[in-house]
Structure formats: C-alpha cells, structure tokens
Amino acid sequence: MSWIVEPGFFSNGPVHVALIVGAVSAVVSAVVGVVVVVRGQAFAGHALTDVATTGGSASFYYGVAPVIGFLAAGVLGAGAMDLIGVQRLRGRDLATGIVLSVATGLAALFLYLDATRSATTGATQQILFGSIFTLDSSTIPLVAAMSAVTLGVIAVIYRPLLMSSLSAELAAARGIALRAVGLAFMLALAIAVGLSSIAIGSILSTALLIGPAATALRVTRRLRGAFVVAVALGVGATWLGVLLAYNSYYWFPSSQGLPVSFFIVALVFLAYLVSGSSTLRRLLRPRREVTV
Amino acid sequence: MFSGFMVNAWLIGTIVAVVAGIVGFFVVLRGAAFPAHAIPNGAFAGAAGANLIGLNPLIGLGVFSLGAALGIGRLARRGRADAVTALALVMMLALGAAFLSQSTEYEPEIFSLLFGEILGVSRGQLVPVAVLALVCVVAIGVLYRRLLLTSIAPEVAAAVGLNPARIETMFLVVIACATTMTVPVVGALLIFTLMIGPPAAARSFTDRTALALWSSVAIALVTVWVALACSYQTNWPVGFFVSVVSAAFFVAGRVYAWWRHSRATTDRAPLVA
Numbered sequence: 370m371s372w373i374v375e376p377g378f379f380s381n382g383p384v385h386v387a388l389i390v391g392a393v394s395a396v397v398s399a400v401v402g403v404v405v406v407v408r409g410q411a412f413a414g415h416a417l418t419d420v421a422t423t424g425g426s427a428s429f430y431y432g433v434a435p436v437i438g439f440l441a442a443g444v445l446g447a448g449a450m451d452l453i454g455v456q457r458l459r460g461r462d463l464a465t466g467i468v469l470s471v472a473t474g475l476a477a478l479f480l481y482l483d484a485t486r487s488a489t490t491g492a493t494q495q496i497l498f499g500s501i502f503t504l505d506s507s508t509i510p511l512v513a514a515m516s517a518v519t520l521g522v523i524a525v526i527y528r529p530l531l532m533s534s535l536s537a538e539l540a541a542a543r544g545i546a547l548r549a550v551g552l553a554f555m556l557a558l559a560i561a562v563g564l565s566s567i568a569i570g571s572i573l574s575t576a577l578l579i580g581p582a583a584t585a586l587r588v589t590r591r592l593r594g595a596f597v598v599a600v601a602l603g604v605g606a607t608w609l610g611v612l613l614a615y616n617s618y619y620w621f622p623s624s625q626g627l628p629v630s631f632f633i634v635a636l637v638f639l640a641y642l643v644s645g646s647s648t649l650r651r652l653l654r655p656r657r658e659v660t661v
Numbered sequence: 662m663f664s665g666f667m668v669n670a671w672l673i674g675t676i677v678a679v680v681a682g683i684v685g686f687f688v689v690l691r692g693a694a695f696p697a698h699a700i701p702n703g704a705f706a707g708a709a710g711a712n713l714i715g716l717n718p719l720i721g722l723g724v725f726s727l728g729a730a731l732g733i734g735r736l737a738r739r740g741r742a743d744a745v746t747a748l749a750l751v752m753m754l755a756l757g758a759a760f761l762s763q764s765t766e767y768e769p770e771i772f773s774l775l776f777g778e779i780l781g782v783s784r785g786q787l788v789p790v791a792v793l794a795l796v797c798v799v800a801i802g803v804l805y806r807r808l809l810l811t812s813i814a815p816e817v818a819a820a821v822g823l824n825p826a827r828i829e830t831m832f833l834v835v836i837a838c839a840t841t842m843t844v845p846v847v848g849a850l851l852i853f854t855l856m857i858g859p860p861a862a863a864r865s866f867t868d869r870t871a872l873a874l875w876s877s878v879a880i881a882l883v884t885v886w887v888a889l890a891c892s893y894q895t896n897w898p899v900g901f902f903v904s905v906v907s908a909a910f911f912v913a914g915r916v917y918a919w920w921r922h923s924r925a926t927t928d929r930a931p932l933v934a
Contacts, residue, residue, distance in 0.1 A: 406741060406744050409741065409743055410743075411695070411741070411743035411744045411746065411747040412694065412695040412698075412743055412746070412747070414747070415695075415747050415750065416698075453915075462692050462693075462694040462695055463689060463692070463694055463857070463861055465694065465695075466694035466695075466697075466698065466853070466857040466861075467857060467858065467861065467908065467911055469698065469853070470850075470853060470854035470857050470858055470904050470907065470908070471904050471905075471908045473850040473851075473853070473854065473900070473904065474850075474854060474900055474901045474902075474903065474904020474905060474908075475901065475904070476850075477776045477848075477850065477851075477898040477900035477901045477904075478897060478898060478900075478901040480776070481776075481897060481898045481901075572751050572754045572755055572758060573751075575747055575750070575751050576748070576751040576755070578747075579744050579747040579748060579751075580748055580751070582744075583740065583741065583744035583745075583748065587740070626762070627759050627762055627763075628755075628758045628759060628762050630755050630758050631755045631756065631758055631759040631762075633755075634751050634752055634754075634755035635752070635755065637748070637751075638748055638751075638752045641740075641748055645736075645739055645740065
C-alpha cells in the first residue's frame, strides 16, 4: 500500500486543501476550456494568466490582497483585448499579443520594485509558478464563490455562446449580439483564469483550461459529452498529480520532491497525446460503413 | 552612457532589434503571435535544465526551443494549432518548474532568464549572438518569397505546390533560432514584445510589404535604443521600457490608420452622393 500512497497522505492538511481547490479549479477550467478551444481562444486564455500574474505582482508592491490584483488585472486585460479587436479572427492573436506584452513589461517593473523594496525572497517564483500546497484554507470559500459566478455566467449565455462559437453567421442571423456575448465570455474567462492562476499557479491554470478540453474534443464529437469528459479528465489529472507529487518527496534521497504542477501537466499532456493515437480513435469512434 | 559595459549593451540591443524586427514582421503577418510567445517562454526551461546538469545554458535553450518548434509544427498538423501550442508551452514550463525544484538556483537567475540582463552582457556573448542573428536573417532571406506567398495568398501557394505545414515548421525553427540567441541577453518576455509591437505598428503605418518590413526594423531599433537609455537613467528594467515604447508605437500606428481611413472615406463621400 505504501508504495501507492505514502504515509500521511489522507491526514495531511495542505493535501486536503490542494485536493479541494484543485478539483474546483479543474471543473471550472474544463467547462470554460471546452468553449475556449471551440472558439479558438487558447492564446487569450493563456495570456490572461500572465496578465493576472502582473496584477499579482502589482498587489505585492502596493500591499493589496493578491486576489484583488489577479482579478482586476484579468478583467482589465480581457477588456483591453476586446477593445483592440478580439472579435475579428485575424486581429485576435495580435490584440492578445499586444496586451500580453504590455502586461509582461509591467510585471518586469513590479517584480523589480518588489525585489528592491522588500527582502522577501521567493516572490518571483511564488507569483510566476504558484503552489497548490502552500494555499491557505481560507481561500476555499472565495475560490468556490467565484467559480460559481463563472459557471453561472456560462450557464446564462450558454445557448447564444455556443451558437456564436460554432457559426457566427448563423448566430448573427438569429439576432444574437455577438460582441456582447463575446465580451461576457471574455470576462467569465478572465475571472476563471485569474482565480485558477492564484489558486494553482499560472502554468496549471493554462494546462487545466486547454488540456482536458482539447483532449475531450478529440475523443467525442458531442459537445455535452465533451464537457463531461473534460471535467473527468481535469479532476482525475489533478488528484493523481497531487498524489504523485506527495509521494515524490520519498523518491529522492535528498527528499526534495517534484512540484505538483509538473505531474498534473505531464498527465494532461500525456492524455492529449494518447487521445491522438489512431488506435484509440478507431475504438472510440468506429468508422461508419460507407453504403452506396 | 556610451562607455564600458554599455557598449556591449548597445551592440547586442541593436542586433536583437534588427532580428526581432525582421522575424517579427512575419510573426504578425502569419498571425503566429502565440508560438512566438510560447517558444521563448518555454525555452527558458531548457536553460534551467542545462544549469542543473552543468551544461552551457545556450545548449539547453537551443534544444528546448528547437524541440518546441518541431513539436508544435508536428502536433498542429493533427490538432488545433492554438491548443497544441498552449499544451507544448505548459509542458515545457512544468519541466522548468521541475528542474528548478531540484536545483539550488537562486531567484535573480530566474528573473534574468525571464526578463533578461542586457546591461550585464559580456564581450564573449556577442559572437554567438551575432552568428545566430546572421543565420536567422539569411534563413528569412531564403524563405522570404515562400513565407509571403503562404501568408498572403495561400491559394496561390498551394497552386505552385508549396506545402504550408512544412513552411510553418521552418518558420517556427527560425523563431527558435532567434529565441536561442536572445533569451540569455534580453529575456524570454522581452523578445516576444519586440517581435509583436514594432511589426504590428509598422503594418498600421503602411500597406506596402517591403516598406512595412523596413519600418518594422526601424521601429524596433528606436524602441530598443530609447529603452536602453531610459533604463540607464532610471535603473528600472529594460523590458518595462521596451514594452511601453512599443505599445506607444502600436497605439500611434492604430490612430494613424484610423485617421487615414476616416479621411479616405470622407474624401470619397461626395463621389458616392
């Protein structure tokens, strides 16, 4: 038993918090992620994590609660992307890139100011990589509440959102306000991403947003099915990753474990690669007999 | 300001600006902003890995950025390009986090890999950067027509038998080469800014391809020089000034394009009426 689950896993406080917060983030990320992947907005989804971390570094400097910095920067970034032109397919990556580069420039400044003003070490690493094991259990209610808000927004705009994602022309013909739906989704995305990057770190935030969703959309054609598969994959990878990271403290003689983000991302990436194998595709989606 | 260590900074900043202006022009033209962000950012993990096993960071950067370019090019053929790019990026960053957790690297090193230390460039770093810069510029020169054709007129490119997937992979390799040379000196985040801001601004100022390419280089040069001067005066990071100046150029380009457009439409209005 002990080589599967090292002693103390189930009685460890940080592990409990990591499992709960990780699962909540994974569920929200997977649901939002399916829409992100269908709309082809993976770059924006990733860029918002970096924009949010800029807010994090600014809040360190001004002594504000990091959560506020993360969320405010994310929402501002999403608004700026929309303003420059996220809605046009061709200009979209460029708009995202411009916002991202301004945000990283500001991050460079704030991290520099943080480092020169205070002697707090680890700020750079904490802000850039985050750690699910150092979470405070008092963040759970906030993460849960904001996740509920995000899922609520998605639920309200679900039908127009999907229609405008799958066929913009059709949606416009039905009188759907594409711009408004797009902006509402970007704001929901910003909140989801800002939260998950403070809770689980910016690397994991992108991984859980894109990985399970892209994998799910490869193994199932139906959108509802994709939501279910993505959520299952996200939560599964998160829990297994936390377990492996916990165990990894016992792997090396130096008892220097590997970061949990490494395991979760590796699992997510592996799932994506496996889902692309032709054997699996044939099993899951048998080719229809061609009848003439 | 123009003596001692600053000479190296001016030289290397100039080389980097020229390469970023040229490569970035095609990044913007092809809408390849995401890979241009992902390759340098992920390659930083390679430097961390090389540090861990005691190799020259340049080797780690080269291996990781080349691996990222080929991996993204390969996987994107059978999946959504943006999702694949995101996954490749987070996989590399996660490896970087794993490397860092095993090493005793202290924080300023990470900071400099991400945000660069152009003011601390030694004379010995100039040669490899100059060589790789030359390779990038020559590669773009060789690929010039094919890159233009596949980005502007994909139908024509297909008609003359160009393989867009192969051209894309070759272009990603050029980005990888530019990344390897620039990340140690200007940082992963700054090179992305230089490959996006100046070319995007240049495209707003003119519609003509060759002119846009040269203005992209010119704007990148001005951006880097202004940023270096400001950074020398204030001690603030170069990356901050590069992003502010290139964003200012972009906004100016947008305003100019909007003004030109509105003037063109009002000029034409009497004819329509």
